[in-house]
Amino acid sequence: MWMEIDLQSDVPIYTQLVDQLIEGIASEQLKPGDPLPSVRSLAADLGINLHTVNKAYQILKQDGFLQVHRKQGVVVQPGGMPGADAAFRAKLAKGIRPLAAEAAVRGMTEEEFAEQSAAVYRQLMSKGEDAK
Amino acid sequence: MWMEIDLQSDVPIYTQLVDQLIEGIASEQLKPGDPLPSVRSLAADLGINLHTVNKAYQILKQDGFLQVHRKQGVVVQPGGMPGADAAFRAKLAKGIRPLAAEAAVRGMTEEEFAEQSAAVYRQLMSKGEDAK
DNA sequence: TATCTGTTATATAATAAGTATAACAGAGAG
DNA sequence: CTCTCTGTTATACTTATTATATAACAGATA
Numbered sequence A, B: 001m002w003m004e005i006d007l008q009s010d011v012p013i014y015t016q017l018v019d020q021l022i023e024g025i026a027s028e029q030l031k032p033g034d035p036l037p038s039v040r041s042l043a044a045d046l047g048i049n050l051h052t053v054n055k056a057y058q059i060l061k062q063d064g065f066l067q068v069h070r071k072q073g074v075v076v077q078p079g080g081m082p083g084a085d086a087a088f089r090a091k092l093a094k095g096i097r098p099l100a101a102e103a104a105v106r107g108m109t110e111e112e113f114a115e116q117s118a119a120v121y122r123q124l125m126s127k128g129e130d131a132k
Numbered sequence C: 001t002a003t004c005t006g007t008t009a010t011a012t013a014a015t016a017a018g019t020a021t022a023a024c025a026g027a028g029a030g
Numbered sequence D: 001c002t003c004t005c006t007g008t009t010a011t012a013c014t015t016a017t018t019a020t021a022t023a024a025c026a027g028a029t030a
Helices: A013-026 A039-046 A050-062 A086-105 A110-126 B015-025 B040-048 B050-062 B086-105 B108-126
Strands: A066-068 A074-076 B066-069 B073-078
Touching: A013 A050, A013 A110, A013 B086, A050 A066, A050 B108, A086 B015, A086 B086, A086 B108, A110 B040, A110 B108, B015 B050, B015 B108, B040 B050, B050 B066, B073 B086, B086 B108
Parallel strands: none
Antiparallel strands: A066 A074, B066 B073
16 A cells, blocks of 8 residues: 555654545545545554544545445545535634744745745645556 | 633644744744743743743744843844744645645645635734734 | 742643454445 | 454553643842
């Protein structure tokens, strides 16, 4: 599997999983309807616990990025992803805020900061370019 | 004091303090050389513990945003703020990454995301417009 | 001498994160 | 029907983080 976990990181394992799965969807390495490994097999692959994987899946299911069929495992949401609603825009602003503040203090202009944001977005998308 | 703490938030108190102080510097509500309340008085004002405030001050001192004179308390770095070095740019990219990914999944374009980032930056700066 | 400053050292409580086992219901394959 | 896979739920335990509570120390100020 293409997933990697950093056990030394200060960001929780289940958050790393959530982030990487969203990145996978964003870059179209994971397409709507694609099956995901079972909680047990992915946990075994990564050398972590079943519940840690399940927690990540639950969050993504709750947010509408994944679907569970009870029938055959977990799949990437086939029926259209959730949109950029008010709740998300608020969450987004809240997340960007401390980054923008520190960037400003360190001398980055609004344009530099915006370009940096765009660059990260761009780089993220380009990871799916050579997907088979 | 102008600081506010949300005890119900999932973000640690000392992190809230760090963020708000950086925002204060960014918006020039806090200027180089300005004195900050002592760890004891700020803790008393906010109804929290001395060590929680001290932890925030330590982080900001470590990053070069504050200076400690042992003589009369803590002051905003008077000799120029640290710049946007490679370490910060890496930290910035790492912080933006999961936000950009989710924004992309939710249908925001690169331009929309960059504009959202710029908007947050702008709004942050404008808070110091009517400072006396 | 008091009183303020940051700093350090302990100890404790509360919460979050991660693990370890176990068991259950539904679905598919033999 | 039995075996095996799926997600899900429950319980218990360990560990790390966060926050608090006291106490004490060195330096500076009035």
